């Protein structure tokens with residue numbers, strides 16, 4: 659019984675660790691000043707982005723170069739600033755995968 663519980667705990671830690679690392683990266687990169695996973699803040703909820711945008715290249719480009727006009731009905735037209743080269747391409751890719759995984 660103890661063994662079963664221990665391996666269940668280990669398994670969930672194993673799954674959660676990369677997700678936590680990506681969330682930490684999002685916090686460190688400043689994204690959470692304007693976004694949350696579940697709800698609109700200044701920018702749209704990341705769950706809503708994941709549900710509506712299936713194009714990874716678009717998400718990567720929006721993080722690199724900023725975004726404007728895609729979410730006007732949600733945000734009232736506030737633009738998102740560009741993040742390249744403040745955030746490097748590898749980490750932008752990780753953030754895009756993380757956002758897309760939230761659907």
Ligand code: HEC
Nearest residue numbers: 687689692700701720725726727728729730736737738753
């Ligand atoms: C200053 C506020 C602000 C910050 C900081 C911010 N965003 Fe945004 N974000 C926005 C707004 C506003 C929009 C909606 C833009 C639009 O209407 O096209 C948006 C939209 C997006 C989109 C959707 C783009 C699309 O093509 O539809 C993604 C993905 C995104 N943000 C990711 C990020 C990531 C990752 C970070 C951190 C590196 C970040 N945002 C930081 C305000 C912000």
